[in-house]
Amino acid sequence: MPKTRSGPLLVAAPAFVLIAASFAASAQQPDRPLGLPPVPVPADNPQTPEKVKLGEKLFNDKRFSLTGEVSCSNCHDPNKAFTDSPLTTSEGINKLKGTRNAPTVVNAAYFASQFWDGRAQTLEDQALLPITNPVEMGLPNHDPVLEIVRTDPEYVAAFEQVFGKKGEEVTMREVTQAIAAFERTLIAGDSPFDRWYFGGDKSAMSEAAIRGFDVFLNKGRCVSCHTIEQDHALFTDNRFHNIGVGINRIQKDIPKLAPAFLKARSQGVDVDEKVLTDPRVSELGRFAITTSLDDLGAFKTSTLRNVAVTPPYMHDGSLKTLREVVEHYNNGGVSNPDDPVNDFLSGGIRPLNLTEQEINDLVAFLESLTSPRFAALQAQRMAMNPQACLVKPSRTTTAAAGAATAAGPAAATEGATP
Ligand code: HEC
Ligand code: HEC
Numbered sequence: 001m002p003k004t005r006s007g008p009l010l011v012a013a014p015a016f017v018l019i020a021a022s023f024a025a026s027a028q029q030p031d032r033p034l035g036l037p038p039v040p041v042p043a044d045n046p047q048t049p050e051k052v053k054l055g056e057k058l059f060n061d062k063r064f065s066l067t068g069e070v071s072c073s074n075c076h077d078p079n080k081a082f083t084d085s086p087l088t089t090s091e092g093i094n095k096l097k098g099t100r101n102a103p104t105v106v107n108a109a110y111f112a113s114q115f116w117d118g119r120a121q122t123l124e125d126q127a128l129l130p131i132t133n134p135v136e137m138g139l140p141n142h143d144p145v146l147e148i149v150r151t152d153p154e155y156v157a158a159f160e161q162v163f164g165k166k167g168e169e170v171t172m173r174e175v176t177q178a179i180a181a182f183e184r185t186l187i188a189g190d191s192p193f194d195r196w197y198f199g200g201d202k203s204a205m206s207e208a209a210i211r212g213f214d215v216f217l218n219k220g221r222c223v224s225c226h227t228i229e230q231d232h233a234l235f236t237d238n239r240f241h242n243i244g245v246g247i248n249r250i251q252k253d254i255p256k257l258a259p260a261f262l263k264a265r266s267q268g269v270d271v272d273e274k275v276l277t278d279p280r281v282s283e284l285g286r287f288a289i290t291t292s293l294d295d296l297g298a299f300k301t302s303t304l305r306n307v308a309v310t311p312p313y314m315h316d317g318s319l320k321t322l323r324e325v326v327e328h329y330n331n332g333g334v335s336n337p338d339d340p341v342n343d344f345l346s347g348g349i350r351p352l353n354l355t356e357q358e359i360n361d362l363v364a365f366l367e368s369l370t371s372p373r374f375a376a377l378q379a380q381r382m383a384m385n386p387q388a389c390l391v392k393p394s395r396t397t398t399a400a401a402g403a404a405t406a407a408g409p410a411a412a413t414e415g416a417t418p
């Protein structure tokens with residue numbers, strides 16, 4: 001084990017001991033996966049196998065919605081790497097559409113805040129909101145949930161066993177603690193990149209992906225926000241940036257839109273409801289939470305782990321493929337070369353002048369971040385839509401592009417080998 005691990009381990013020791021013990025007991029996660037740090041666990045919500053099991057049941061319970069048809073797992077489907085891919089934006093009760101793309105819950109346990117705009121601090125706080133959001137699970141309040149967990153015999157027994165509470169003692173605090181405990185087991189590392197970079201397995205990544213990693217670090221400057229540490233990589237700085245996605249749709253209206261939102265907010269508008277139901281307010285991004293102009297159009301840096309299996313991309317689902325994402329960055333933060341560069345764009349976003357080969361290589365690198373448990377999904381997705389991945393027919397006829405195409409199939413199959 002590299003020396004550098006002792007630092008983070010010492011700091012996080014109390015929480016880690018608990019989660020390690022529970023994993024050993026439950027066999028939910030045999031060990032901390034390669035490339036990831038210990039899972040942070042709040043002191044007041046220790047992991048236990050029984051709590052995790054209860055949380056999973058709650059996560060899948062469709063009765064916690066107005067129509068009895070929507071649970072957390074409708075939009076965070078285990079068979080789709082805990083997203084609703086390929087939907088652009090999520091569908092809740094009565095097929096109502098929200099304004100945002102559902103991020104995966106996998107590895108969300110590591111984020112310093114939850115949601116694209118960070119409006120919830122913890123997984124526990126986050127879990128309260130979808131239940132009463134009118135375009136998600138649509139309940140008027142949390143009472144119907146409490147009614148079920150206090151009377152359904154299976155829940156009554158489970159809450160008593162896990163929390164030692166029954167009847168009115170069971171509140172949304174216990175419900176959300178159990179859901180969060182389940183989410184803290186949805187951890188996935190050990191990708192080809194992890195095996196190559198942290199594990200020292202020289203054959204774990206394709207040549208194209210290795211070249212792509214160099215672009216990621218240097219010419220692409222991706223690593224400045226999608227960070228990598230000495231002994232692990234979350235690929236997020238847990239901060240918020242305007243990278244030019246969606247903001248152009250409201251740019252002209254900001255002088256009216258922003259003050260109108262602030263006024264509504266001061267009058268007590270439900271921010272969670274507003275951002276998911278009003279597509280223009282949604283684009284205000286982190287500003288809607290902090291009211292700081294620096295945060296206009298800024299969203300949380302996504303983790304890039306398992307990104308190959310969760311299209312489409314960005315908070316609004318507007319970019320369909322990883323290739324489109326890379327082209328967006330290559331154009332300096334505009335998806336359409338004719339669009340203006342946004343006034344509030346992060347200073348880190350500038351045209352990159354990547355060659356065709358560098359673009360292909362960067363995509364190959366992103367495709368090497370898939371964990372073994374999602375490798376089959378990645379293979380399936382690539383088989384269904386070969387055009388969407390790795391190599392698009394090149395617009396240029398340079399030798400470089402030809403070489404990248406030749407490297408394509410080798411890289412494309414790598415995700416399929418566990
Ligand atoms: C109708 C679809 C839908 C349902 C149902 C739903 N979610 Fe989500 N979830 C989303 C969307 C969309 C977002 C992003 C919203 C945003 O950032 O504004 C999200 C965000 C999240 C996040 C934040 C992840 C991150 O990277 O920041 C977590 C955690 C999460 N949901 C868990 C849950 C839980 C737990 C439930 C059930 C109590 C649930 N979701 C129900 C669609 C859904
Ligand atoms: C200035 C910080 C910053 C830099 C530099 C940056 N990103 Fe991002 N990245 C973000 C943010 C913020 C988001 C989410 C933006 C949104 O949804 O509006 C994001 C989203 C993404 C996504 C979509 C993830 C998803 O699940 O939807 C991918 C893929 C991605 N970035 C790859 C890259 C690559 C490749 C590079 C280098 C060429 C790069 N990023 C450079 C901040 C950055």
